[in-house]
Amino acid sequence: MDIKDKTTGPPAWLALALDTQPLDVRPVLAGGEDPFTLVMGHAEGIGAGQAMVVDAPFNPSPLRKVLAGRGFSSYARKLAEGHWRVFFLHDGAADWERQAEVVVMPEGAFTWDEDDGIHIDVRKLPPPQPMLAVLRLLDGLDGGRAVIVHHERMPHFLLPELAERGWRVARLAEEFANVRLWLERAP
Amino acid sequence: MMPGGFMMGAHSRLLPLPVPMRFFAAAMVFHPLAWAMLLAGADAVPGFRGGLGPVLAGLHLVTLGVLAMIAIGAAFQLLPVAIQRPLGPTWACGLAWWLYVPGVALLCAGLATGWVPALHGGAGLSVAGLLLAGLLIARCLIGATGFPGIRHHAWLALASLLGLAVLGLLLAVDFRTGWLPDHTAFAAAHAVLAGYGFMGNLAMGFTYVLVPMFVLGPAIPDAVGKRTGLLAALALALAVCGALAGLGWLAAAGGAVGLGAVGLHFAALRTALAARMRKRLESFFRLLFPAWVLLPVGLAVGIALALGAEPAITAPLWGFLMVFGWLLTFATGILQRVMPFLVSMHTSARGGKPALVSQLTADRPLLLHAVLHGVALLLVALGIIIQSVPMVRAGAAGGLAGALALLAFAVELGCRTRAHLQDNPPFSQGHT
Numbered sequence: 024m025d026i027k028d029k030t031t032g033p034p035a036w037l038a039l040a041l042d043t044q045p046l047d048v049r050p051v052l053a054g055g056e057d058p059f060t061l062v063m064g065h066a067e068g069i070g071a072g073q074a075m076v077v078d079a080p081f082n083p084s085p086l087r088k089v090l091a092g093r094g095f096s097s098y099a100r101k102l103a104e105g106h107w108r109v110f111f112l113h114d115g116a117a118d119w120e121r122q123a124e125v126v127v128m129p130e131g132a133f134t135w136d137e138d139d140g141i142h143i144d145v146r147k148l149p150p151p152q153p154m155l156a157v158l159r160l161l162d163g164l165d166g167g168r169a170v171i172v173h174h175e176r177m178p179h180f181l182l183p184e185l186a187e188r189g190w191r192v193a194r195l196a197e198e199f200a201n202v203r204l205w206l207e208r209a210p
Numbered sequence: 211m212m213p214g215g216f217m218m219g220a221h222s223r224l225l226p227l228p229v230p231m232r233f234f235a236a237a238m239v240f241h242p243l244a245w246a247m248l249l250a251g252a253d254a255v256p257g258f259r260g261g262l263g264p265v266l267a268g269l270h271l272v273t274l275g276v277l278a279m280i281a282i283g284a285a286f287q288l289l290p291v292a293i294q295r296p297l298g299p300t301w302a303c304g305l306a307w308w309l310y311v312p313g314v315a316l317l318c319a320g321l322a323t324g325w326v327p328a329l330h331g332g333a334g335l336s337v338a339g340l341l342l343a344g345l346l347i348a349r350c351l352i353g354a355t356g357f358p359g360i361r362h363h364a365w366l367a368l369a370s371l372l373g374l375a376v377l378g379l380l381l382a383v384d385f386r387t388g389w390l391p392d393h394t395a396f397a398a399a400h401a402v403l404a405g406y407g408f409m410g411n412l413a414m415g416f417t418y419v420l421v422p423m424f425v426l427g428p429a430i431p432d433a434v435g436k437r438t439g440l441l442a443a444l445a446l447a448l449a450v451c452g453a454l455a456g457l458g459w460l461a462a463a464g465g466a467v468g469l470g471a472v473g474l475h476f477a478a479l480r481t482a483l484a485a486r487m488r489k490r491l492e493s494f495f496r497l498l499f500p501a502w503v504l505l506p507v508g509l510a511v512g513i514a515l516a517l518g519a520e521p522a523i524t525a526p527l528w529g530f531l532m533v534f535g536w537l538l539t540f541a542t543g544i545l546q547r548v549m550p551f552l553v554s555m556h557t558s559a560r561g562g563k564p565a566l567v568s569q570l571t572a573d574r575p576l577l578l579h580a581v582l583h584g585v586a587l588l589l590v591a592l593g594i595i596i597q598s599v600p601m602v603r604a605g606a607a608g609g610l611a612g613a614l615a616l617l618a619f620a621v622e623l624g625c626r627t628r629a630h631l632q633d634n635p636p637f638s639q640g641h642t
Contacts, residue, residue: 154426176294179555179559183554183564184426
């Protein structure tokens with residue numbers, strides 16, 4: 024899997040977006056609803072050269088890729104544990120790829136790279152596609168990097184397969200319809 | 211988060227491991243007893259058309275004691291996890307076991323000996339246990355939105371369970387009173403509902419979940435599950451009405467529609483298997499493939515029986531191929547994969563070092579079971595066709611030896627699980 028490391032700083036256009044009132048989707052996610060429609064509706068009203076800011080519990084890289092397709096550059100900043108602020112600028116997506124390089128796997132899962140490891144978002148995929156996507160990613164990995172799985176349920180059926188491959192769930196964050204698992208190679 | 215509960219919080223659908231394992235353990239014990247009954251009643255197997263005795267007891271030890279037992283244990287654990295719906299309180303699952311297991315033992319003792327109080331008491335307890343299990347599964351299915359194909363088969367299985375329970379109670383009472391107009395016709399309808407309706411639909415539904423998961427293949431499309439569910443419902447309605455009304459052509463038409471459902475089922479499985487990530491098929495497929503061959507073979511024999519061809523041969527052969535050939539082969543194949551899988555899943559979820567499926571599985575007894583089971587099927591089927599009691603007896607003895615080999619596998623699995631738990635206590639892992 025070709026996922027590049029990036030250590031780029033904030034973009035020059037960030038100053039344009041800093042004063043924008045954030046759209047906080049964390050309560051929506053905590054309520055078990057997908058905020059995608061809400062965000063896309065909000066983005067409809069953003070004109071060329073204007074900014075939009077979204078607060079989310081994680082870096083929503085798949086959303087950033089979708090909005091890049093609508094002409095938005097983006098930049099994400101982690102403010103606290105479980106609190107990310109993503110800045111969008113409607114500029115034709117000239118700078119969209121900044122920290123939002125997303126690879127779409129054959130099963131439809133999104134993967135992207137962050138400082139804490141390789142993220143894979145398997146939400147909305149029908150079983151057993153999430154399991155296949157995670158295992159395909161793990162089978163293609165070299166080295167000791169962690170993998171962070173974004174799931175909408177506890178993937179109990181995945182656990183025996185992880186164990187057979189020498190991986191384990193090191194940490195778990197569980198909210199309604201939003202489960203994150205930190206996978207690492209077993210010692 | 212406390213140690214031992216890493217992923218077993220409020221949102222978890224995992225039951226305590228002993229709940230499903232108790233059902234599997236009972237199935238492992240009833241399995242050799244069933245073959246032993248067949249061995250004891252071998253002289254009555256060729257030409258068997260029903261009636262109290264060891265053969266009928268052996269048949270019910272397989273259907274109720276092994277097949278339904280495995281189905282309940284698997285459904286209790288796998289269904290809530292798969293469809294993300296709660297099953298019900300753990301005590302209710304335990305109560306179902308306490309009603310059902312003694313009920314099956316008592317009923318089969320009554321069927322073998324003709325002792326009416328055991329027959330009636332066992333039938334009552336078994337039906338109570340089955341209905342409680344059915345209620346828990348229905349509660350889990352109500353409100354579920356995912357897996358529509360699987361839910362169709364599950365609902366069909368539960369409807370069949372209700373029908374077979376009512377017919378089974380009528381048949382049990384009829385052994386004493388003789389008030390049913392045609393005991394054989396009711397027994398045939400009961401067999402269709404039990405074999406194809408209840409167990410068959412559960413087997414199809416579980417196959418759609420388990421086979422893609424175990425081979426790491428793509429999901430079976432929901433549309434396929436809906437189509438096979440619809441065809442199976444039509445097939446069952448035709449076959450049961452035909453059996454009860456004594457209309458052989460109607461029952462045969464049901465069998466033909468059933469063959470259509472099986473064809474669609476196999477086409478979908480073939481697609482999933484062809485696109486699988488795990489290239490080397492695991493050992494339990496040496497039972498699944500023969501089971502899948504014997505399903506349409508049994509249906510074809512059933513159609514021949516419905517059309518009146520050699521009932522002295524086709525009646526016992528149909529029952530044997532359906533129950534021992536297809537369902538028992540399939541269920542024991544799935545069970546030998548599911549048991550270590552559940553242990554691994556639970557040890558992973560409780561934290562600490564997980565037990566590996568590959569380390570829990572003792573392959574030698576499984577190979578022995580597969581060989582002996584295959585020989586047993588062949589000999590008993592041939593014995594029924596050529597009316598040879600020694601051949602049936604030899605086959606039943608082989609089946610008994612194979613069942614004991616599977617029991618040895620289960621005991622070894624228990625020993626390995628216990629050793630793993632003693633060597634690897636759970637530890638607290640991060641949970642936010």
